[in-house]
Amino acid sequence: MATVTISKAERSYIQTSLQAKPPLRADGRALLDYRTVLLETGVAPLANGSAKLNIGKTSGEGGGGTEILAATKLEVEDIENGEGVEGGRISCSVTCSPSAYPHISSNALDDLQYDYTTILQQTLSHPTLHPPNLGILPKKRSWLLSLDLVVVSDSGNVFDALFMAARAALWDTKVPRTRPVQYRANPSGRSSGDNMQVDQENDQETTSGFDTRQMAATAADFELPDYWDEGETLGGREKWPVCVTLNILPPVHFLDANVHEEASVPLRLLLAFSFPPNSSANLQAMRLLGPGELDLAQMKSLIAYGQKYAKDLFTALEVKLREEDTRRNVKARTRFAAR
Amino acid sequence: MISFASFPSSSHDFSDYSTTRHHPDVEDDIAMDFDLEDGDFEDATQKLIVPGEPLTSSHAFMRGHGTYVDGEEVVGSVAGTVERVNKLVSVRAIRTRYNPEVGDLVVGRITEVQPRRWKVDANSRQDAVLMLSSVNLPGGVQRRKLESDELQMRTFFEEGDLLVAEVQAFFADGAMSLHTRSLKYGKLRNGQLVAVPPVLIKRLKSHFLTLPCGVDVILGLNGYIWVSKHVKESQQEGEEGFDAEAVYSNKNDDIDDATRAAISRVCNIIRILAAQFVPLTDAVLLEAYDLVVEQEGDVKDLLHGDAGDALVTALGGRG
Numbered sequence: 244m245a246t247v248t249i250s251k252a253e254r255s256y257i258q259t260s261l262q263a264k265p266p267l268r269a270d271g272r273a274l275l276d277y278r279t280v281l282l283e284t285g286v287a288p289l290a291n292g293s294a295k296l297n298i299g300k301t302s303g304e305g306g307g308g309t310e311i312l313a314a315t316k317l318e319v320e321d322i323e324n325g326e327g328v329e330g331g332r333i334s335c336s337v338t339c340s341p342s343a344y345p346h347i348s349s350n351a352l353d354d355l356q357y358d359y360t361t362i363l364q365q366t367l368s369h370p371t372l373h374p375p376n377l378g379i380l381p382k383k384r385s386w387l388l389s390l391d392l393v394v395v396s397d398s399g400n401v402f403d404a405l406f407m408a409a410r411a412a413l414w415d416t417k418v419p420r421t422r423p424v425q426y427r428a429n430p431s432g433r434s435s436g437d438n439m440q441v442d443q444e445n446d447q448e449t450t451s452g453f454d455t456r457q458m459a460a461t462a463a464d465f466e467l468p469d470y471w472d473e474g475e476t477l478g479g480r481e482k483w484p485v486c487v488t489l490n491i492l493p494p495v496h497f498l499d500a501n502v503h504e505e506a507s508v509p510l511r512l513l514l515a516f517s518f519p520p521n522s523s524a525n526l527q528a529m530r531l532l533g534p535g536e537l538d539l540a541q542m543k544s545l546i547a548y549g550q551k552y553a554k555d556l557f558t559a560l561e562v563k564l565r566e567e568d569t570r571r572n573v574k575a576r577t578r579f580a581a582r
Numbered sequence: 583m584i585s586f587a588s589f590p591s592s593s594h595d596f597s598d599y600s601t602t603r604h605h606p607d608v609e610d611d612i613a614m615d616f617d618l619e620d621g622d623f624e625d626a627t628q629k630l631i632v633p634g635e636p637l638t639s640s641h642a643f644m645r646g647h648g649t650y651v652d653g654e655e656v657v658g659s660v661a662g663t664v665e666r667v668n669k670l671v672s673v674r675a676i677r678t679r680y681n682p683e684v685g686d687l688v689v690g691r692i693t694e695v696q697p698r699r700w701k702v703d704a705n706s707r708q709d710a711v712l713m714l715s716s717v718n719l720p721g722g723v724q725r726r727k728l729e730s731d732e733l734q735m736r737t738f739f740e741e742g743d744l745l746v747a748e749v750q751a752f753f754a755d756g757a758m759s760l761h762t763r764s765l766k767y768g769k770l771r772n773g774q775l776v777a778v779p780p781v782l783i784k785r786l787k788s789h790f791l792t793l794p795c796g797v798d799v800i801l802g803l804n805g806y807i808w809v810s811k812h813v814k815e816s817q818q819e820g821e822e823g824f825d826a827e828a829v830y831s832n833k834n835d836d837i838d839d840a841t842r843a844a845i846s847r848v849c850n851i852i853r854i855l856a857a858q859f860v861p862l863t864d865a866v867l868l869e870a871y872d873l874v875v876e877q878e879g880d881v882k883d884l885l886h887g888d889a890g891d892a893l894v895t896a897l898g899g900r901g
Contacts, residue, residue: 248742250691251832252771259834260842267839269774270853271846271881277584295589301857346693346703503774556584563586570588 246344246355246397247502254507261492261504269504274497275552278308280407282560284415284567290314292416292477296408298499299398309404310395313412317419318387319379331377331385335363337405339394359405363392366484366515366528367409375478379421380462386418388477399501402513406486407560413483414564417474423462484517484527485560487552489545491535496545498552510535512545516553524550630676631658637671646672680705680780680804682758686749687789689770689802690760692739698732700739702747705780705804708757712739716750716761718768720829738830744770746800746808766790770800772834773810776849778856780805784863791864793871795844801862809848811837846881847874854890860897870897 260267266274278299287293293314300308320327337359339352347355366372367390377386390412392405490500491510500508515528526546531537537545631637636655645651648660649671658664660675682688682704693709694701702710714727717738739745746767747760762768783803791799792812800808837845851870855862873896874884883889 248691248693250743250770252769252834253742253744253774255832255834256772256774256837259837263839263842265839267842267846267881269846270850271843271884273583273882275583276882280584280586281589282586283589297589301853559584559586567588 246347247506248346249503249506253503257504257507258492261495261497266495266497268497269501272499274495277499277556280563281308282407282411282563282567284411284564285571286312287314290412291317291418291473292412292414294408294411294415296404296411298400298404299501307398308396309398309401311401311404311408312393312395313405313408314391315412315416316389316391317416318389320385320387322383322385327385327387329378329382329385330373330375331379331388333364333368333373333377333388333390335367335390335392335409336360337363337392337394340396343394343397359392359394359401362402362513362528362530363390363405363409366406366486367413369527371525372479372482372484372517372527374480376418376475377477379465380423383463384465388416397502399503399505400488400499402488403486403499403556406484406515407556410483410485410560411564411567413477414480415567416477416480417472418477419467419474420470421465422468423465426463479519481561482517482519484515484525485553485557486513486515486528487549487556488513489549489552491537491545493535493541496548508535509533510537512537512542512549514546514549514553516550516557518554518557524554526550629664630662631664631673632661633659637664637673642669643671644669646670648673648675676781677779678781679707682706682710682749682752682804684749684751686803687746687800688749688760688804689744689746689775689800689806689808690804691806692741692743692745695735695739695741698727698735700735702745702760704758704760704802705777705806706758708755710749710758710760711753712745712747712760712762716759716763718763718765718829739769743832744775744808746770746802768829769831770808770810771831772813772837773798773808773845774849776807776809776852776856778805778807778852778862779859782856782859782861783807784861786863788864791867793844793848793868795848795871795875796841797844797848799848799867807852807862809845809852811835811841811845843881847871847884850881850884851893854884854893858890858894860894866897873897 257269260269268274272278281297281300282294284294286295293312296311296313298309300310322329337356339356339359341349341352344352344355377388379385390409392408394401487498488500489496489498489512490504490508491512492508505511510531510533513528513530513532514526517525517527519525635658637649637658638656640651640654640656643656645656648658648662649656650659651657656671658673660673661677662673662675665672665674680688688704688710690702690704690710692700693703698714700712702712704710714731714735719725719731745762747762748764748767749758750761751759753759780803783801783805785803786801789801789803791801793799796812798810798812802808848867848871851867851874852862855866855870860866870893873893
């Protein structure tokens with residue numbers, strides 16, 4: 244699935260450099276070094292959560308790097324009549340900008356998008372990762388969380404970038420608060436013409452009108468209370484997985500390959516790990532890409548390595564995401580103060 | 583090892599503009615009308631303009647590339663420098679694809695093998711064409727290309743191969759035709775490719791540079807730069823008595839680690855200079871390499887932090 248073609252001489256140059264002792268990469272990085280990752284959350288004002296990520300952008304005015312835009316949008320779905328599912332569902336889609344892949348045909352581009360979409364969809368919509376707060380009304384309404392990612396440019400390591408961007412966007416996602424409401428015929432029948440009346444319902448005699456605890460079971464619809472923030476964060480946001488791509492050129496493996504390195508390794512192993520708090524790591528997805536082969540013993544050791552790298556990546560990303568949260572809070576406060 | 587950073591903040595907050603105060607003299611300049619007469623238009627030739635900037639009167643001048651006519655004025659449609667030939671005003675864009683000219687040296691990559699020709703990606707608007715009749719045969723024999731040569735075109739160049747060539751002519755549709763009919767030109771091996779914006783490559787006396795660290799650099803005018811191990815003059819492929827078959831070889835020579843490190847370092851220097859938009863010439867490259875070697879840093883240190891800024895400052899805006 245190489246997106247670029249390189250000459251045999253280039254491929255052999257890269258391979259011999261990697262297999263030399265000590266190994267040397269085209270830009271002098273060590274085997275396990277990532278390029279600098281730039282990340283910003285909250286880039287799309289109309290989305291419920293969004294993130295922009297760039298791996299390996301050159302400093303100054305120069306462009307380059309693998310750039311991903313990710314955004315989530317919540318839609319209400321009808322469970323009885325529509326496509327909704329009890330407890331909500333997640334739908335991912337990845338679009339590749341043609342300018343990211345100028346050399347491949349539009350059909351090949353569709354295939355590529357489909358590949359990216361499949362792996363993201365299968366990994367992120369897995370029941371073990373499902374956020375608890377995507378339901379609105381039991382058996383009636385639920386949220387559809389659409390996660391859309393755009394590959395703006397590709398200079399290698401798209402899978403890691405996609406998962407990181409997805410995690411950042413989901414981390415940033417705010418689910419609007421909802422309050423169930425009930426339609427009930429007015430028992431006294433005061434108004435004959437309009438006997439359906441929207442009401443924050445409860446038995447007026449016995450309980451307070453503010454008590455909505457019992458309503459979830461019988462509520463017909465919901466409303467969005469006006470509240471000072473955009474909503475609550477998506478539940479279980481610590482669980483979203485990160486992906487590491489191990490580029491395998493026996494006997495070495497390395498991380499964060501650029502496009503030329505990707506084109507010259509026979510095998511790539513994708514490992515998506517989730518690190519739920521207070522429990523052990525989960526391997527959420529695994530893919531082998533490329534024509535090379537691997538025996539089971541090697542695979543086992545590679546997975547163990549992968550877990551270690553993923554943990555490092557996860558920790559670094561977590562720190563960055565919390566930093567972004569703080570930064571945006573500060574920004575919001577200064578904007579508020581300026582008004 | 584992974585490090586995260588934030589995107590560089592987008593240049594300025596727009597609210598700042600309204601509050602920017604200028605020196606009274608400068609304010610006069612800003613208010614100055616750009617309606618240039620024939621005489622004082624000369625001053626503006628080296629000026630950088632932004633899209634939408636009025637250049638001159640549409641009555642006195644004709645619009646060229648990168649401009650359009652809006653009412654009474656010729657307006658620039660790209661960011662770049664203004665150029666004028668007699669009454670024709672055009673803007674040469676800063677960020678653009680490569681505009682080929684006959685005689686330019688380019689580095690390209692084969693994208694397609696077609697009957698009697700190869701298609702070459704040379705960072706231009708269209709793929710370039712390399713005709714079978716414009717390549718040298720292995721062994722340097724001079725003869726007409728036969729049908730048997732047509733059948734084994736992939737033994738010369740196949741998809742993905744890199745080559746250095748010269749722009750020979752243009753087709754009617756503007757696509758360029760290349761040739762490799764010289765011992766200097768041909769297939770590339772023993773190194774790696776770096777791509778930079780084509781405007782950064784200046785026309786030099788020679789685009790084949792040899793750096794003292796045992797590295798050859800080919801500066802393609804299309805912005806593709808080939809950095810490879812130095813090959814001695816006497817051992818160049820296709821020379822008399824030397825391995826003639828090696829012209830189209832896909833095998834790399836043995837390259838020692840020091841040379842590989844030097845190649846990586848040169849590539850990183852080129853990337854940094856390109857990121858800082860420094861035009862690349864042989865002098866700049868040589869000086870930058872010396873500076874980097876003096877600092878004795880690791881190859882990858884160049885890509886981190888302020889190393890790039892420091893390097894460009896040290897070069898002192900030369901080039």
